[in-house]
Amino acid sequence: MPEAAVRELTFAQAIKEALAEEMRRDPKVCILGEDVAEAGTPFKVLSGLVEEFGTERVIDTPISEAGFTGLAVGAAMTGVRPVVDIMFGDFITLTMDQMVNQAAKVHYMSGGTWKVPMVMRTTLGAARRSAAQHSQSLHAWFSHVPGLKVVLPSTPYDAKGLLKTAIRDENPVVFFEDKMMYKLKGPVPAEEYTIPLGLADVKRVGRDITLVATSSMVQVALGAAKLLEEAGISAEVVDPRTTWPLDEKTIVESVKKTSRAIVMDEGYGRYGVAAEIAAVIAEGAFYQLDGPVKRMGAMHVPIPFSPPLEDATLPTDRTVFEAARALCSRS
Amino acid sequence: MTIAAGSSETQTALGVQQWMGMYRQMLSIRLFEEQVNELYKRALMPGLAHLYSGEEAVAVGICEALRGDDYITSTHRGHGHCLAKGATPDRMFAELLGKEAGYCRGKGGSMHIADPKTGNLGANAIVGGSAGIATGAAFSAKQLKTGQVAVCFFGEGALGQGLFYEVMNLAQLWKLPVIYVCENNLYNEYTHYTETTAGDILARGTAFGLHAESVDGQDVRAVHATAARLVERARRGEGPALLMCKTYRYTGHHVGDISREYYRSKQEEQHWMGERDPIKLFAGWLLEQKHAEKAQLEGIYAEIETQMKKAVEFAVAAPYPGLDQVEQDIYA
Numbered sequence: 001m002p003e004a005a006v007r008e009l010t011f012a013q014a015i016k017e018a019l020a021e022e023m024r025r026d027p028k029v030c031i032l033g034e035d036v037a038e039a040g041t042p043f044k045v046l047s048g049l050v051e052e053f054g055t056e057r058v059i060d061t062p063i064s065e066a067g068f069t070g071l072a073v074g075a076a077m078t079g080v081r082p083v084v085d086i087m088f089g090d091f092i093t094l095t096m097d098q099m100v101n102q103a104a105k106v107h108y109m110s111g112g113t114w115k116v117p118m119v120m121r122t123t124l125g126a127a128r129r130s131a132a133q134h135s136q137s138l139h140a141w142f143s144h145v146p147g148l149k150v151v152l153p154s155t156p157y158d159a160k161g162l163l164k165t166a167i168r169d170e171n172p173v174v175f176f177e178d179k180m181m182y183k184l185k186g187p188v189p190a191e192e193y194t195i196p197l198g199l200a201d202v203k204r205v206g207r208d209i210t211l212v213a214t215s216s217m218v219q220v221a222l223g224a225a226k227l228l229e230e231a232g233i234s235a236e237v238v239d240p241r242t243t244w245p246l247d248e249k250t251i252v253e254s255v256k257k258t259s260r261a262i263v264m265d266e267g268y269g270r271y272g273v274a275a276e277i278a279a280v281i282a283e284g285a286f287y288q289l290d291g292p293v294k295r296m297g298a299m300h301v302p303i304p305f306s307p308p309l310e311d312a313t314l315p316t317d318r319t320v321f322e323a324a325r326a327l328c329s330r331s
Numbered sequence: 332m333t334i335a336a337g338s339s340e341t342q343t344a345l346g347v348q349q350w351m352g353m354y355r356q357m358l359s360i361r362l363f364e365e366q367v368n369e370l371y372k373r374a375l376m377p378g379l380a381h382l383y384s385g386e387e388a389v390a391v392g393i394c395e396a397l398r399g400d401d402y403i404t405s406t407h408r409g410h411g412h413c414l415a416k417g418a419t420p421d422r423m424f425a426e427l428l429g430k431e432a433g434y435c436r437g438k439g440g441s442m443h444i445a446d447p448k449t450g451n452l453g454a455n456a457i458v459g460g461s462a463g464i465a466t467g468a469a470f471s472a473k474q475l476k477t478g479q480v481a482v483c484f485f486g487e488g489a490l491g492q493g494l495f496y497e498v499m500n501l502a503q504l505w506k507l508p509v510i511y512v513c514e515n516n517l518y519n520e521y522t523h524y525t526e527t528t529a530g531d532i533l534a535r536g537t538a539f540g541l542h543a544e545s546v547d548g549q550d551v552r553a554v555h556a557t558a559a560r561l562v563e564r565a566r567r568g569e570g571p572a573l574l575m576c577k578t579y580r581y582t583g584h585h586v587g588d589i590s591r592e593y594y595r596s597k598q599e600e601q602h603w604m605g606e607r608d609p610i611k612l613f614a615g616w617l618l619e620q621k622h623a624e625k626a627q628l629e630g631i632y633a634e635i636e637t638q639m640k641k642a643v644e645f646a647v648a649a650p651y652p653g654l655d656q657v658e659q660d661i662y663a
């Protein structure tokens with residue numbers, strides 16, 4: 001038992017606390033997005049911020065994702081540190097040119113003379129019965145583009161520490177929050193801390209198989225690991241926490257130790273984050289592998305509305321357990 | 332001589348200096364572009380470039396109305412904007428040739444010249460792509476209370492992009508100090524703008540409540556006077572404006588576009604070059620007002636021509652970036 005009881009916060013509270021602390025620390029930080037002020041977003045993640053910081057820093061925008069994202073790029077170049085809120089990750093499609101052709105390119109294309117210190121917060125994840133335009137996990141798209149950084153927190157602790165770092169970063173950072181996780185509770189110290197981007201976290205130590213899991217899939221991996229333990233298989237869970245920069249070393253070292261790997265990510269497995277991490281493992285630990293590297297993510301279909309169909313698109317504790325057990329029984 | 336007469340003479344003298352500065356700037360842009368075309372023809376320039384010849388009065392008239400720390404965003408046809416905002420030809424040519432000494436260390440090229448020192452947020456090769464950035468710079472100016480103004484240069488082709496309407500709405504809602512300057516040179520690449528642009532251009536601004544007007548883009552004094560008014564208005568916090576400048580590009584869409592008869596006539600080109608040339612019109616006025624003499628203008632021409640040749644020599648001789656540069660400055 002720890003001496004003092006560790007404070008528990010929800011994922012949403014941790015996000016809000018990170019924003020509030022950074023806004024207190026730096027008056028140039030401001031929030032822009034749809035219904036972010038009095039409404040505190042439809043997910044209520046930002047409730048209370050406008051009361052403290054006013055409508056000059058917590059700014060409701062028109063429903064113009066490209067417009068206010070583009071505005072944030074220019075504002076970031078000229079001294080403001082904007083945090084834009086894109087309500088559903090599905091809507092990043094509307095911001096693509098501003099993020100990919102503008103934000104990601106400005107520093108390089110200007111020979112290092114201009115910088116774009118902005119954060120885009122958005123969501124990912126299915127299972128809310130919201131159908132195909134409100135359920136996607138599209139973080140692979142931004143991870144594909146040099147010049148952007150991509151963060152995928154999986155616990156309240158990580159969310160707070162990583163968001164604070166993202167706001168202080170001098171580059172455009174896209175921060176994906178699993179909307180099913182907002183109510184998840186976890187320990188968050190009251191003292192100031194930050195977590196560097198590009199540092200994976202071993203969420204569970206194990207011997208027989210590595211489950212590399214991001215964002216929403218970390219809880220699934222931990223659930224599967226418990227089932228595996230009952231079956232006498234020791235699973236290690238590695239959470240990269242950022243897809244770019246990517247902590248290849250921690251991932252590869254873990255697989256070298258366990259010699260088996262499943263990569264779990266709620267994006268599409270094909271041409272996606274799981275595919276990339278599987279390739280990193282194949283390149284870095286091929287000779288230590290006892291079996292093929294398996295990808296598990298969303299099924300390659302538009303996310304359906306009907307609950308039994310939607311549920312079938314996602315990996316679960318049970319399906320991951322089965323896949324892991326099959327891999328471990330092969331050699 | 333009375334004191335009053337004395338002070339009015341000083342004012343005229345100051346005015347003349349400013350007019351002559353603008354004349355030099357316009358001529359610099361024209362002669363810069365002539366060298367760019369030469370570099371292309373001599374196969375010394377990688378890729379293509381979109382020349383600004385014919386449109387000089389717009390960039391010069393507008394930038395003359397700006398402070399050094401005011402912001403601009405530019406376009407694929409951006410050399411004129413960059414020079415008018417204070418970039419020097421040698422580093423511009425170096426950038427066009429992909430050399431380390433260029434404004435972007437050779438990584439941007441003709442379509443991406445950017446320079447924080449002159450408030451140039453960068454030229455953009457996405458048509459309409461910089462409308463957000465310019466509006467964001469105006470947002471910063473308001474948020475940080477710096478009194479700066481941002482100018483977004485764009486071709487009339489960018490009127491087809493939705494982003495433009497999103498940011499005009501934002502700018503008017505928040506009274507941002509930004510001027511959207513539409514350079515209507517009649518053609519979106521190889522298509523006349525009337526084939527792509529429905530309705531009234533200025534109404535696209537007034538629909539959002541922006542102040543909107545148009546000006547003869549070949550008359551640098553008119554452009555300057557209008558811009559000065561709109562810039563000061565924006566600086567006072569009275570909000571954004573849309574300014575359409577009617578102008579013409581003399582040469583192809585880019586340096587390689589040499590047979591243009593299928594989309595515009597030789598007579599049309601000759602009309603603009605002969606009757607509507609912004610430099611000739613301005614020179615005529617300077618002579619008529621006795622602000623300058625013919626020999627003086629010829630001297631300026633020779634001087635700038637020499638300067639441009641030297642700048643080209645500098646750029647041609649300058650080294651390429653080292654290969655280690657390829658992975659530098661992806662992240663700050």
Ligand SMILES: Cc1ncc(C[n+]2csc(CCOP(=O)(O)OP(=O)(O)O)c2C)c(N)n1
Binds near residue numbers: 407458486488489519
């Ligand atoms: C988004 C986008 N679409 C198409 C192009 C290709 N393109 C380059 S310039 C141009 C025409 C632009 O016309 P206008 O905005 O009027 O500028 P002008 O060339 O006349 O100065 C086009 C279509 C592009 N660069 N970006």
